Amino acid sequence: MRDLFTSLRKPASLKKPLLGAALGAVFGLLAVGQAAEAANPLELNFWLSGPKYDGRVASCESALGTITSQFHEKESTYWNSALEITAYGRIHETAFRPWQTDNIPRRYCSGDVMLSDGKLRTVHYSIIEDGGFAGYDQGLEWCVTGLDRNWAYNPACKAARP
Structure with missing residues (x-):
C-alpha cells in the first residue's frame, strides 16, 4: 500500500507536462461536443406568446x-x-x-x-x-x-x- 502512494509522487519536472496534457484532454473532449443549434419553428414560439396587457383593470x-x-x-x-x-x-x-x-x-x-x-x-x-x-x-x-x-x-x- 505504501508503494502505491509513493509511486504516484512524481518529480517537480514532470508536473507541468502532466498538467498541460490533462488540460489538453479536457478541452479536446469539450471541443468534440455537439454545437448549439437555433430553435426550429415548433420550438420558436410554442406557448411563449408573452403577456398581452390590454389595460382591462376593474373599477x-x-x-x-x-x-x-x-x-x-x-x-x-x-x-x-x-x-x-x-x-x-x-x-x-x-x-x-x-x-x-x-x-x-x-x-x-x-x-x-x-x-x-x-x-x-x-x-x-x-x-x-x-x-x-x-x-x-x-x-x-x-x-x-x-x-x-x-x-x-x-x-x-x-x-x-x-
Whole structure:
C-alpha cells in the first residue's frame, strides 16, 4: 500500500507536462461536443406568446369586498386582533398606468375606511392586471394607514401609492 502512494509522487519536472496534457484532454473532449443549434419553428414560439396587457383593470369599487375579507383574515390570523372594516367612503382613483405604457397595467385607488374600533383611516390599494396567482385574474395590493404592522408599505403606506 505504501508503494502505491509513493509511486504516484512524481518529480517537480514532470508536473507541468502532466498538467498541460490533462488540460489538453479536457478541452479536446469539450471541443468534440455537439454545437448549439437555433430553435426550429415548433420550438420558436410554442406557448411563449408573452403577456398581452390590454389595460382591462376593474373599477376601484370592485375590490372593496376582497380588501374587507383579506383585512379581517390578516388581523385575526397574524395580529390576534378583532378589527374589521365596517364601511368605506370617498373611494376614488388616484392613477391609472402612471408609468410607461409597456408596464403591467395598474389602477391605484384611495379612500376612507371605518373600522370596528370607531376610527377612520385611509386605505390605499392597486388593482393589477394579470397579477393574481400564477398570473391568472387580477391581483390586489392594499394598505390601511396606521395598521401596516409588518411595515410592508411603510412609511404611512407610501409604497402602496403610485
